[in-house]
């Protein structure tokens with residue numbers, strides 16, 4: 001069966017998260033960039049995440065589609081590494097997204113307590 005684009009994206013994401021978990025468990029920072037980064041801890045992985053997000057924002061405003069695609073892939077990889085570093089799983093993110101499904105951002109914003 002040929003995977004649809006959504007299933008394909010989910011499968012690639014899941015595989016990447018598993019690779020990151022395996023690299024974390026193996027802990028071989030000589031052979032793996034992921035292991036090397038994770039060894040530096042959550043502050044370093046968060047910093048990398050922030051840098052990559054800024055690079056993506058720049059690409060989105062002023063660079064080619066190819067740059068946007070490459071920077072988005074960097075952000076996704078570094079996001080998964082940063083989440084692993086914090087011990088937050090993709091299942092937890094999926095649960096939060098599922099809770100929000102069907103709730104308009106405008107309705108949610110209006111329901112917040114007034115300051």
Ligand SMILES: N=c1c2ncn([C@@H]3O[C@H](COP(=O)(O)OP(=O)(O)OP(=O)(O)O)[C@@H](O)[C@H]3O)c2ncn1[C@@H]1O[C@H](COP(=O)(O)O)[C@@H](O)[C@H]1O
Pocket residue numbers: 016019023031032033034035037048073074077
């Ligand atoms: N998707 C990625 C991926 N995207 C980006 N990067 C790396 O992220 C780094 C970010 O670029 P920078 O220029 O900011 O790197 P840098 O300045 O050297 O980084 P620091 O010294 O600040 O850490 C580069 O080294 C990229 O190669 C990735 N490294 C790994 N993966 C995936 O993770 C898998 C495991 O990789 P290893 O852990 O290296 O085996 C790979 O097979 C890929 O599937």
